[in-house]
Amino acid sequence: MELSQLRMFKTVYDIGSIARAAQVLHCVPSNITARLKSLERELGTPLFFRDGRGLRISPAGEVFLDYATKILDLAEESRHAVVPTRAPCGPLRIGAIESSATGRLPRLLAKYHALYPQVSLELSTGTWAQLLDDTQHHRLDGVIVAVNIERPGLKRAVMYSEDLILIASPSHGPIRKAADLQGKAIFMWPPGCPYRFALEQWLLRHDQVQSIVSIASYGAIVGCVSAGAGVSLVPRGIYEQYHQGAGWQGYEFPELTSIDNLFYWHENAGRHPAREAFVALLQTEVGSGLESGDCWDSGMTQTL
Structure with a gap:
């Protein structure tokens, strides 16, 4: 089992197509097909099923995906660990409910890009349940949602409260x-x-x-x-x-109390400098700003 095989497996899962995965990985589709078949023989179980012209991950593949993701993340973490002074770089996949993405993140994202231009940041929106599910399955590196619940494998921290x-x-x-x-x-x-x-x-x-x-x-x-x-x-x-x-x-209205917005990430994701820098900026630009009231224009509303 090689890292290149795991990378091929996860890329095919993320994209859903061997042909498109080959374009991303800069290789020919036949190479990916051969390497995946070799991996399946080594594991003794199929990782994908053919579904029309596409691929559908098998139950065994779902289990293997979590382990493959952890291994790839650890490999990437170990590579960055030997260069501790290096600025955050690489991909960062953030999810957020629309109220956060629309009301709180635009200026923050602009500042983050200015501070860390080497980070390729992707922002996705969705329902809180969908976003947490994507984080559990390593499809997102972290999400902002307005619910505070336990989810297996996820850690969370309050970022700010919304009146x-x-x-x-x-x-x-x-x-x-x-x-x-x-x-x-x-x-x-x-x-x-x-x-x-x-x-x-x-x-x-x-x-x-x-x-x-x-x-x-x-x-x-x-x-x-x-x-x-x-x-x-x-x-x-x-x-x-x-x-x-x-x-x-x-x-x-006093009875309509504020609702916390939390950041969730996977406990097995390992060290992720780009994500950590994003959280630090979120706490500074949004969290502390809300606590101090500096960004509130309370004169525009009536308190009853």
């Missing part, structure tokens, strides 16, 4: 309590979103039962609110990103 702000067009009149939402359209992300859950629980505590329109886009949600079509509950990062010229008012 929750109810936004509505002035045409709806002042909103001072949950009952003031009666009869108004509510636009939120689909079920599973922690911010939607916070709003649903708040309404239930005040005996308010209302239907919620599911929209999986903050741009569309704030567009609907700006047009006077209804209301929404958004994290402060989204509020700050869109409030200028949006034509709506923000309301804060």
